[in-house]
Amino acid sequence: MNITNILKFEGFIFDMDGVIVDNYLFHIEAWGKFCEKYGLKYSKEDFAARYFGKTNADILQGLFQKEMSKSEIKNLGEEKEAIYRKIYEPSIKPLPGLKPFLTRLKEEDKKIAVASSAPQSNIDFVVKHTGIKQYIDVMVNGDMVTKGKPNPDIFLMASSMLGIEPHKCVVFEDSFSGIQAALNAGMHVVAVATTHKINEHDKKLEIIKDFNSFKKTS
Numbered sequence: 558m559n560i561t562n563i564l565k566f567e568g569f570i571f572d573m574d575g576v577i578v579d580n581y582l583f584h585i586e587a588w589g590k591f592c593e594k595y596g597l598k599y600s601k602e603d604f605a606a607r608y609f610g611k612t613n614a615d616i617l618q619g620l621f622q623k624e625m626s627k628s629e630i631k632n633l634g635e636e637k638e639a640i641y642r643k644i645y646e647p648s649i650k651p652l653p654g655l656k657p658f659l660t661r662l663k664e665e666d667k668k669i670a671v672a673s674s675a676p677q678s679n680i681d682f683v684v685k686h687t688g689i690k691q692y693i694d695v696m697v698n699g700d701m702v703t704k705g706k707p708n709p710d711i712f713l714m715a716s717s718m719l720g721i722e723p724h725k726c727v728v729f730e731d732s733f734s735g736i737q738a739a740l741n742a743g744m745h746v747v748a749v750a751t752t753h754k755i756n757e758h759d760k761k762l763e764i765i766k767d768f769n770s771f772k773k774t775s
């Protein structure tokens with residue numbers, strides 16, 4: 558899809574991990590360290606298949622194989638996120654073409670949301686270090702919904718906070734659970750091939766490598 562076609566949408570909803578930043582290797586490494594500390598069984602492949610795009614509540618209860626209280630999830634989640642932020646901070650950068658794309662969207666008076674399964678602390682970290690705060694109208698984090706991706710609630714909340722109907726919104730997503738959540742919300746999806754390669758995505762989807770795709774006018 559070129560810039561002319563994408564500008565037909567009114568609401569632009571960005572997933573964060575794998576879309577604003579290409580950081581899955583750092584999350585994988587941080588979860589590995591976390592699991593080692595708690596003696597949890599962990600394989601990168603299994604983790605990627607089961608948990609990418611999910612909330613910490615879903616990931617932690619899956620890893621520990623038990624139900625947990627909100628405070629347990631918050632504390633353990635923050636422990637993992639602190640490891641992640643420490644190892645990722647030295648190399649954090651936005652996906653190529655993201656800032657020029659956001660600038661263009663604002664010039665066109667489009668509404669922009671970030672909707673991430675991550676806790677707000679991680680969203681703040683990414684927004685600060687990529688310098689994109691001024692572009693964002695609405696932020697929705699994983700703690701604001703009870704049912705995480707692939708349930709559509711996070712994207713429906715973003716569209717309602719933007720005041721734009723779901724079918725007028727486009728979602729940028731890298732994870733399979735996130736793509737399914739956006740489709741379940743009745744939104745248009747653009748898959749971003751970072752965490753998963755182009756050939757791993759459903760061929761029927763529109764797929765971009767990064768936001769330089771929208772530099773093109775035809």
Ligand SMILES: O=P(O)(O)OC[C@H]1O[C@@H](O)[C@H](O)[C@@H](O)[C@@H]1O
Nearest residue numbers: 573574584609610673674675676
């Ligand atoms: O919804 P997003 O932005 O892709 O965030 C998902 C990520 O959220 C993080 O908090 C989890 O620790 C990650 O493991 C997970 O992949």
